[in-house]
Amino acid sequence: MQRQRVLFLCTENSARSQMAEGILRNDAGDRFEVHSAGTNPTVLRTEALDVMAEIGIDISGQFAKPVACFDGQEFDFVITVCDHARESCPILPGAARHLHWSFDDPAEATGPHEERVILFRRTRDEMRDRLKSFAAEHVGLQYAMHG
Numbered sequence: 001m002q003r004q005r006v007l008f009l010c011t012e013n014s015a016r017s018q019m020a021e022g023i024l025r026n027d028a029g030d031r032f033e034v035h036s037a038g039t040n041p042t043v044l045r046t047e048a049l050d051v052m053a054e055i056g057i058d059i060s061g062q063f064a065k066p067v068a069c070f071d072g073q074e075f076d077f078v079i080t081v082c083d084h085a086r087e088s089c090p091i092l093p094g095a096a097r098h099l100h101w102s103f104d105d106p107a108e109a110t111g112p113h114e115e116r117v118i119l120f121r122r123t124r125d126e127m128r129d130r131l132k133s134f135a136a137e138h139v140g141l142q143y144a145m146h147g
Contacts, residue, residue: 004076013038013064022059037067
């Protein structure tokens with residue numbers, strides 16, 4: 001079976017899109033080829049690395065990249081995970097289904113590290129729940145994600 005190609009888009013590609021990429025690749029990588037990018041990429045947030053490691057997912061090999069890296073590539077799904085990326089989402093070739101999932105941006109949190117991590121955990125858990133539903137909807141009921 002050919003894997004469906006998914007691209008998660010966010011503004012900075014530093015937290016939400018990176019966590020979504022890591023979760024879907026870990027939980028359903030046999031069914032989906034997963035990528036992420038940003039409209040204005042920066043650097044992967046250490047809090048994202050930390051909260052993903054807490055659930056056994058290593059995203060330390062991932063890095064922020066511009067959406068231009070995927071010019072000319074076709075995807076089955078392009079999923080924006082922030083409102084700004086949705087507004088500035090480029091048109092990619094092919095028949096990709098464009099989905100928008102608005103998640104709070106934990107990278108905007110201020111305060112001590114421990115408080116910021118709480119927000120990253122909440123976003124991670126919300127994303128994982130949404131991704132479980134996504135995988136079930138788009139792969140079939142016979143497939144259940146790990147975790």
